[in-house]
Amino acid sequence: MKAAVLFGPRDLRITDFPAPPLAEDGVKVAVAYCGLCGTDFHKFAGKAGSRPVTYPVPLGHEVSGVVVEVGPRVKGFKTGDRVTVDPNWSCGCCDYCRDGKRHLCSSSRGVVKGMAEFICPPQENVYHLPDSLSLRDAALTEPLSCCLHGIDLLDVQAGETVGIVGCGAIGGLMLQLCRCKGAGKIIIFETNEDKREGAMALGASHFINPRTQNVADALAAAGIERIDRVMECGGLPVTAELALSVAGRGATVVLFGVSDKDAIVPLKWYDAFTKELVIKTSYINPATTSRAIALLTGGYIDTDTAISTVIEPEDLLEEMNTRRNSSRGKVLVKIKDFE
Ligand SMILES: [Zn+2]
Ligand SMILES: [Zn+2]
Known part of the structure; x- marks a missing residue:
């Protein structure tokens, strides 16, 4: 698949990259939009994001998209569903998880490398989108959460x-x-x-x-x-x-x-x-994804002001180097046109 892959500090390439494997409880999502996060700029500069970086890795984690395949153990999602994804996975059984502090999980990891054609997060990280919420606006779910x-x-x-x-x-x-x-x-x-x-x-x-x-x-x-x-x-x-x-x-x-x-x-x-x-x-987004979707769907967030522009993957490197549009608000990369 095509992806915007970080090979090292300031070394970002749009290139072929292996699609992540679909696990039995995995949901394969064709990414529609991926937002550019402050942590993506940190990673591009050779610094850590919410977690340390291991190269090579596709950039991005703020996604919306459409389900194209589901693993055999998946319940509740099917091909064609419009979704967004919480990129932070937690184990559910460490001390922190059992205390209800899943964002502090001892073995937490990122399950969305979103500047790519496909992602395969586990179903527990995937959220349905209401019909009235556009895939463009839904890409704001993660930063809002x-x-x-x-x-x-x-x-x-x-x-x-x-x-x-x-x-x-x-x-x-x-x-x-x-x-x-x-x-x-x-x-x-x-x-x-x-x-x-x-x-x-x-x-x-x-x-x-x-x-x-x-x-x-x-x-x-x-x-x-x-x-x-x-x-x-x-x-x-x-x-x-x-x-x-x-x-x-x-x-x-x-x-x-x-x-x-x-x-x-x-x-x-x-x-x-x-x-x-x-x-x-404040660290990441424990159990706030559904509320973020509800606020976006309810019209409580002026998304036209929050989103500064939508760019093509080809324009990503220039944006990373100049921050021209990011200085005005959230930049979204359009990965696939569904709307
Ligand atoms: Zn983010
Ligand atoms: Zn845990």
Whole structure:
């Protein structure tokens, strides 16, 4: 099959690659769309994604598609079904799995290498799509399910003031989810001015550019005395530092962005102590896939704003090198045209 395969750092080729074997409990899915994730850029640069990388490997894990074959033990899926897939498999029998923390499974692994014509995940990772949800929009399921876990951990209460640091594809989805949760005010901290208009259109109350504005002055000018919840979406020491510094007394901060492996969070310990901060991290998407599908189907997410563009596989390498479209939102690669 054709696939976009990473052979090493910055060595991405569209090439023939063996299709994954179909297990007895496997579902063979012809991929329609595969979203480009921040972790794909990490892997392309030679860093780890959610897990370490073993070359050669097709890029991508945010997929929608159509079932073309099922293993003999599969119940509930048949050829022609429209589906999306949770890329994270867990064993179900280790200590963590048995404690209901399947995302922390001792032998978890990725079962979707999605920039390819076919994937063969086990049936337990495959989810039906409602007819009314397009395959294009359904490719947002995985990133949205990860964001949902982060939002669950942030625990926004209706009417509270939320800060979001970084407003790329993920920050934009977080902004939409904060709206769903009934956040009273949403303050975006973002250095890319191109994102100001889109963020305000999605319902941000304020857009502060830490590169050109003094953050404390800008917050005071906006009449924001306290931020109750802060979502860090940059994955950089500087964005983590900003998230911790703007958090108010008693605030919860979720460090959501995927950092470099050896990155250190610059924590002002005494500040965190006197503010009694609750600091959390968020890892992948435990049991949030069905809710992500429901939000997309219910029209709660403005997918036209969330998706910056749809590109062909041939244009993938240029996008990886330039991030031209990714800087505006989620880029989808159209693998096969079903619609
Ligand atoms: Zn992702
Ligand atoms: Zn397990």
